[in-house]
Amino acid sequence: MNAGSIRLATPQGKWLLAAMILGSGMAFLDGSIVGLALPAMNADLDAGAAGVQWIVNGYTLTLAALILVGGSLGDRLGRRKVFITGVTWFAASSVLCALAPTIEVLVTARGLQGVGAALLTPGSLAIISASFAPEDRGAAIGAWSGLAGVTSSIGPLLGGWLVDTVGWRAIFWINVPLAVLVVWLSLRHVPETTGDQGRIDFGGAGLTAVGLAALTYGLVEKSEAWGLVGLALLVVFVIHQKRTPHALVPLSLFSDRVFTAANICTFAIYGALGAALFLLVQQLQYVSGFSPLVAGLATVPLTIIMVLFASKAGALGARVGPRWPMTLGPLIAASGLLLMLRIGEGASFWTDVLPGSIVFGAGITVLVAPLTTAVLAAVPVSQTGVASGINNAVARTASLLAVAAIPPIAGISGQSFADPAIFGPGFRLGMLICAGMLVVASGFAVALVRGPKVSPTALQAD
Numbered sequence: 210m211n212a213g214s215i216r217l218a219t220p221q222g223k224w225l226l227a228a229m230i231l232g233s234g235m236a237f238l239d240g241s242i243v244g245l246a247l248p249a250m251n252a253d254l255d256a257g258a259a260g261v262q263w264i265v266n267g268y269t270l271t272l273a274a275l276i277l278v279g280g281s282l283g284d285r286l287g288r289r290k291v292f293i294t295g296v297t298w299f300a301a302s303s304v305l306c307a308l309a310p311t312i313e314v315l316v317t318a319r320g321l322q323g324v325g326a327a328l329l330t331p332g333s334l335a336i337i338s339a340s341f342a343p344e345d346r347g348a349a350i351g352a353w354s355g356l357a358g359v360t361s362s363i364g365p366l367l368g369g370w371l372v373d374t375v376g377w378r379a380i381f382w383i384n385v386p387l388a389v390l391v392v393w394l395s396l397r398h399v400p401e402t403t404g405d406q407g408r409i410d411f412g413g414a415g416l417t418a419v420g421l422a423a424l425t426y427g428l429v430e431k432s433e434a435w436g437l438v439g440l441a442l443l444v445v446f447v448i449h450q451k452r453t454p455h456a457l458v459p460l461s462l463f464s465d466r467v468f469t470a471a472n473i474c475t476f477a478i479y480g481a482l483g484a485a486l487f488l489l490v491q492q493l494q495y496v497s498g499f500s501p502l503v504a505g506l507a508t509v510p511l512t513i514i515m516v517l518f519a520s521k522a523g524a525l526g527a528r529v530g531p532r533w534p535m536t537l538g539p540l541i542a543a544s545g546l547l548l549m550l551r552i553g554e555g556a557s558f559w560t561d562v563l564p565g566s567i568v569f570g571a572g573i574t575v576l577v578a579p580l581t582t583a584v585l586a587a588v589p590v591s592q593t594g595v596a597s598g599i600n601n602a603v604a605r606t607a608s609l610l611a612v613a614a615i616p617p618i619a620g621i622s623g624q625s626f627a628d629p630a631i632f633g634p635g636f637r638l639g640m641l642i643c644a645g646m647l648v649v650a651s652g653f654a655v656a657l658v659r660g661p662k663v664s665p666t667a668l669q670a671d
Contacts, residue, residue: 217345217352221398225340228394230353232296233333234360235384235391236326239303241508242368243268244487245501246377248494250315251627253377258616258626259429260312265487265612266425267316271323272330273605274418277457277598278411280331284404288336293395295328300388307381331598339402365505372501408455416446417457421606428613431622458599459592468587468596470657471580474535475600476607477650478542478580481643482573483608484615485546488643492636496629497556507562511570518574526579535583535654538576543647545569546640553633572647583658611646615639 215222247261256264283291302321309315334353341349371379424439426432450456463469486508493504526534548565556562581600588596616622619642621635 214342215340215345215400216342217349222341222345222349224394224398226337226349226352228391228399229333229337230356230360231387232292232329232391232395233353234356235296235299235387236330237360238364238367239268239322239326239380239384241364241512242371242380244490245365245368245505246372246380247491248627249372249377249501250312254309254312254315255624256312257624258622260316261491261626262429262612262616263316264312264319266429266609267319268323268326269483269605269609269612270421270425271320271418272326273602273609274421275324275327275414276331276602276605278409278414279327279329280335280594280598281409281457282328283332283335285409287401287403288332288339289395289399289401292329292332292336292399293392295325295330295332296388296391296395297325299325299329300385301325303381303384303388307378331601335404335594336399336402339404340400365508366502369500369502369505410450410453410455410457413446413449413453413457416442416449420446421609425609425613428610429617431617458602459595462588462592462596462599465587467583467658470653471531471535471583471587472600472603473653474539474650474658475580475584475603477646477653478539478573478576478607479604480607480611481542481546481646481650484611485549485569485640485643487612488616488619488621488636488639489549489552491627492552492632493556493562495627496554496633496636497552497562498554499558503558506558507566510563510566511573514567514570515574515577519578522575523578523582526582530659531579531583531586532654532658534575534579535658536651538572538574538579539647539651539654540572541575542569542572543644543651545572546644546647549640550637552636554629611643615642618642 215225217223217226243264247264250256250264251261254260279291279295299322302318302325305318306315306322309318334350337349337353338346367383368380371377371383420439420442422439423435423442427434427436427439447460450458450460463472489507490504493499493507494501522534545565545568548568549562551561551565553561581597584596584600585593616626616635616639619635619639621632621639623631626632626635
């Protein structure tokens with residue numbers, strides 16, 4: 210059966226969708242599991258605060274820097290080929306993570322994992338869009354989104370159980386059989402498709418990767434020199450994007466006020482989200498004394514609420530426009546973070562952890578779909594793919610820089626950072642910073658977002 214004509218109800222359609230969900234689910238699962246294992250990794254490898262940050266940032270750095278390149282490579286070389294390469298790469302680097310004898314090897318392997326994720330993540334949705342018949346495309350994308358959310362909600366429970374019973378290395382070993390299954394399904398049931406055959410901006414990708422790496426290193430290690438080098442390289446990247454005819458990030462898109470405002474909001478929101486979850490799961494273990502499994506339960510309400518209500522929030526945003534959901538959602542989420550300030554020594558999961566987690570999840574759910582709507586509605590239909598890719602890269606970069614910057618600012622640093630007397634006050638200050646970022650996002654939304662009411666079906670037209 211040819212690409213672009215596969216029906217969802219056929220065996221090939223079901224197996225194709227399963228391969229894409231399982232493949233992208235590896236990256237989603239990894240993101241939710243690793244945070245829970247950080248205290249165990251720190252205890253085993255004597256990582257220190259900077260090492261723990263790099264376990265997260267090594268992965269996010271390469272993913273943020275290369276995700277646009279991954280999408281372009283799929284369009285040029287073949288989406289199935291690049292997707293399978295990404296899955297295989299991800300599995301091989303997961304083995305290196307599982308075998309890592311030192312924190313340096315683990316951080317390097319995590320960076321390699323991010324490269325694999327950058328190759329497979331954009332490919333999964335692109336393959337679905339290019340392979341299914343137009344009348345089934347929306348349902349396939351909806352199923353992919355919903356089941357990916359279910360995968361993310363399983364992650365904390367599975368990861369917490371593995372860390373508790375087997376050890377942190379097991380969270381990487383589980384990627385190997387999953388990758389073998391995904392590759393087998395892809396070879397049997399996924400047709401090859403291609404897209405834009407234009408040149409790939411490897412120069413821009415290199416400037417982004419090195420610039421973000423230098424800036425992140427400067428933030429984690431409190432080095433002004435490295436931070437300035439990173440900023441300088443990112444300025445050169447912007448100049449390069451203005452001059453090259455094959456820009457990774459077409460700067461002309463930012464001439465639209467709503468597109469610019471939505472991406473500023475994305476940066477603040479996803480920076481707060483990444484740093485808050487990074488701090489929360491460690492606070493629950495270092496200070497409150499919860500096991501990894503129970504700490505993982507704290508993040509489950511966020512995913513469950515999104516799975517149950519994200520489509521309704523998207524429909525609401527389509528009716529009233531994105532401005533008010535993007536204004537109120539961050540304020541609700543910030544209220545959830547303020548409720549989490551009660552989490553400390555002897556905290557109760559039911560009275561101190563769960564209320565803040567539910568409110569935070571409700572706020573994120575209110576804003577995410579309208580935020581995506583605002584980004585896509587601000588550009589021509591022919592550019593929705595690149596606009597979505599830019600917004601995804603902005604979200605990843607925000608999480609990278611927030612996890613690098615906020616812990617040191619909050620006083621969480623050094624080898625003794627896990628001491629409750631150090632981590633507890635740092636957690637509270639860090640959460641206040643994250644809440645402030647959400648308030649800033651709300652301010653930008655109410656002041657600058659004037660997007661029209663948009664039919665969700667219009668956003669799936671391409």
